[in-house]
Amino acid sequence: MSQPVFLGIDLGASRTKVAILDSSKNLIGRAVQNSGTNYTRTAEVCLEAALAMAGAGMDDIVAGIGTGYGRSNVPFVGDTKTEIACHGKGCFHYFPHAISIIDIGGQDNKIIKLSDAGLRTEFKMNRKCAAGTGAFLEEMSLRLNIPLEAMNDQAKQSTEMVKLGSYCTVFSGTEVLENIRNGKKVEDIVKGLFFSVIKRVLEMDSLSENVVMTGGVVAHNPYLVSMAEEIIGRSIHVPPYPQFSGAIGAALFAMNHR
Numbered sequence: 001m002s003q004p005v006f007l008g009i010d011l012g013a014s015r016t017k018v019a020i021l022d023s024s025k026n027l028i029g030r031a032v033q034n035s036g037t038n039y040t041r042t043a044e045v046c047l048e049a050a051l052a053m054a055g056a057g058m059d060d061i062v063a064g065i066g067t068g069y070g071r072s073n074v075p076f077v078g079d080t081k082t083e084i085a086c087h088g089k090g091c092f093h094y095f096p097h098a099i100s101i102i103d104i105g106g107q108d109n110k111i112i113k114l115s116d117a118g119l120r121t122e123f124k125m126n127r128k129c130a131a132g133t134g135a136f137l138e139e140m141s142l143r144l145n146i147p148l149e150a151m152n153d154q155a156k157q158s159t160e161m162v163k164l165g166s167y168c169t170v171f172s173g174t175e176v177l178e179n180i181r182n183g184k185k186v187e188d189i190v191k192g193l194f195f196s197v198i199k200r201v202l203e204m205d206s207l208s209e210n211v212v213m214t215g216g217v218v219a220h221n222p223y224l225v226s227m228a229e230e231i232i233g234r235s236i237h238v239p240p241y242p243q244f245s246g247a248i249g250a251a252l253f254a255m256n257h258r
Contacts, residue, residue, distance in 0.1 A: 002056060002057065002059070002060045003022060003023070003056065003060060004022075004023055004060060004062045005020050005021065005022055005023075005028070005029070005051075005054060005056045005060050005061055005062065006020070006021045006022075006023075006061070006062055006063055006064070006251045006252075006254040006255050007019075007020060007047070007061050007063070007064030007065070007077065007250075007251055007254055008020075008021070008064070008065055008066075008067070008086070008246075008247040008248055008249065008250030008251030008252070008253070008254060009043055009046070009047070009064065009065075009066045009067070009068075009071075009074050009077060009247060009250060010066075010067050010068040010083070010086065010244070010246035010247040010250060011035060011039055011042070011043055011066065011067070011068040011069060011070035011071055011073060011074060012035060012068045012069050012070070012083075012105060012106055012107070012246075013035060013068075013069040013070070013106060013107040014034070014035060014105070014106025014107055014134060014135070014216070015032055015033065015034060015035055015106060015216055015243070016032065016033060016034075016035045016039070016042045016043055016046050016068075016070075017030070017031070017032045017046070017243060017244050017246065017247040018030065018031045018032075018043070018046040018047050018049070018050040018247055019050070019241075019244050019247035019248045019250070019251045020050045020051060020053070020054040020056065020251065021248070021251040021252065021254075021255070022054075023255075025093065025252065025255070027240075027241065027244070027248060028053070028054040028055075028056075029050040029051060029052070029053040029054025029055075029056065030050055030053065030241065030244055030247070031045075031046040031047070031049035031050040031053065032046065032216075032243060032244070033045065033046055035070065039070040039073035039074075040073050040074065040075065043066075043070075043073065043074045043076075044076075047076075062254070063078050063254040063255070063257045064076065064077035064078055064250075064251075064254050065077055065078065065079055065080065065081055065086075065250040065251065065253045065254040065257060066079075066080045066081075066250065067080060067081050067082065067083050067085075067086040067246050067247070067249070067250045068083050068086075068246060069083075069107070077254075078254070078257055079257060081249075081250060081253050083110075083246050084110065084112055084120065084123050084125075085120070085249070085253070086245075086246045086247075086249035086250045086253065087101060087103050087110065087112055087214065087245050087246045087249055088101065088112050088114050088118070088120055088249065089118070089248075089249030089250075089252050089253060090214075090239070090244070090245035090246060090247070090248040090249030090250075090252065091112075091114075091212045091214055091239060091245055091249070092114055092118040093248065093249070093252055094212075094237075094239040094240065095210065095212055095237050095239070096118065097116055097210060098113075098114060098115055098116045098208055098209075098210060099113075099114050099208065099210045099211065099212050099237070100112070100113050100114075100205075100207040100208040100210070100211050100212070101113075101114070101211075101212045101213075101214060102201055102207075102211065102212070102213045102214070102215075102228070102236075103213075103214050103215045103245070104132070104133065104134065104197065104201060104213070104214075104215040104216075104217040104218055104224070105133060105134060105215050105216065105217065106133060106134035106135055106216060106217070107133055107134070107135055108125055108126055108133060109125070109126045109132050109133060109200070109201050109204065110123060110124070110125045110126075111123065111124045111125075111201070111204050111205045111207070113205075113208060122205070124204045124205045126200075126201075126204060132196070132197045132200030132201055133197075133217070134215075134216060134217045136172070136193075136197065137151060137193065137197065137217065137221070139173065140172065140173065140176060140190075140193050143173050143176045143177065144176065144180075144186055144189065144190065146186065146190075148220075149220060151190050151193075151194075151221060152220065152221040152222065152223050152224075154186060154187040154190040154191075155187065155190045155191040155193075155194045155221075155223050155227075156223050157187040158185070158187040158188045158190065158191035159187075159188070160185075160188050161188055161191040161192050161195060162179050162184050162188045162189045162191070162192040163192050163195065164176075164192050164193065164195075164196050172193070172196065176189055176193075191227075194221070194223065194224055194227055195227060197217075197224065198224060198227050198228045198231060199231070201228075202228070202231060202232070207232065209234075210237065211228075211232065211234070211236045211237065212236070212237045212238070212239065213225050213228065213236050213237070213238055213242065214238070214239060214242040214243075214245040215242060215243065215245070216242075216243040218238065218242045218243075219241070219242040219243040220243075222238070225238055
C-alpha cells in the first residue's frame with residue numbers, strides 16, 4: 001500500500017545523503033554514498049535505495065528539497081535550501097529548543113545557533129582549511145596506514161594522548177610521521193588528532209547551554225562527542241542519524257512546499 005512521502009537530498013562535496021519521511025515526519029528510508037564526480041547520478045542511485053527501503057516509488061513523492069554543495073545538480077527536486085537552514089531544521093526536529101549545533105562535515109565545519117522558536121540567530125563556517133574536517137581525518141588515516149573506520153576505537157584505547165602543535169593538515173602530517181618515528185603509539189596519536197579536531201571547532205564560536213553534534217564525522221567517530229563533552233564540561237545531544245541531519249531538514253522543508 002503506497003503512502004505519500006517527502007524527499008530530502010543533501011548532496012555534499014564528500015557524501016550524498018537521501019532521507020525519505022512519511023507524513024508523520026518519521027524517517028522511513030535513507031541512503032548514503034560517496035558523491036563521486038557525477039553528482040546527478042549519485043543522487044539518483046541514493047534515491048532509488050532510499051525509496052526501496054521506504055517501500056515507496058517515485059510517484060509517492062509529494063515534494064522534494066535539495067541542499068548541500070551540489071544541490072543545483074539534483075533536477076528532480078522542486079526547490080533547494082541552504083545547508084545551514086536544513087541542518088538547523090533537521091536538528092531542531094529532534095531537539096526543539098535553543099541549541100548550538102556543531103556540524104563536522106567532510107569538507108567544512110559549522111556552528112549554527114537557533115532560538116527556542118527554531119530561528120537561526122547566528123552561524124559560523126570554516127571553509128578555508130581542511131583541518132578539523134572529515135578530509136583531515138581521512139588524510140591522517142592514510143599517514144598512519146589504518147582504516148578510517150578504525151580510528152574511533154584506536155582513540156578510545158589511548159592512555160597517553162599525543163598533543164599536536166599544528167592545525168594545518170600538511171604540518172600535522174609531518175608531526176604524525178615524527179611521532180611514529182619517535183615510537184609513539186598509534187592510538188595516542190589518533191586521540192591527539194581527535195583532540196585537534198574538537199579544539200579547532202570549539203574555537204570557532206561560543207556555545208549555548210544546549211549543544212548538538214551532527215555530521216558524518218560524528219556518526220562514524222562517536223568518541224569525538226565524548227571528548228567534546230569533557231572539554232566543555234556538559235552533556236552533548238546527538239540526533240538518531242547524525243549524518244542525515246541536512247537531508248532530514250530538507251525533507252521537513254519539503255512538507256511545507258506543497
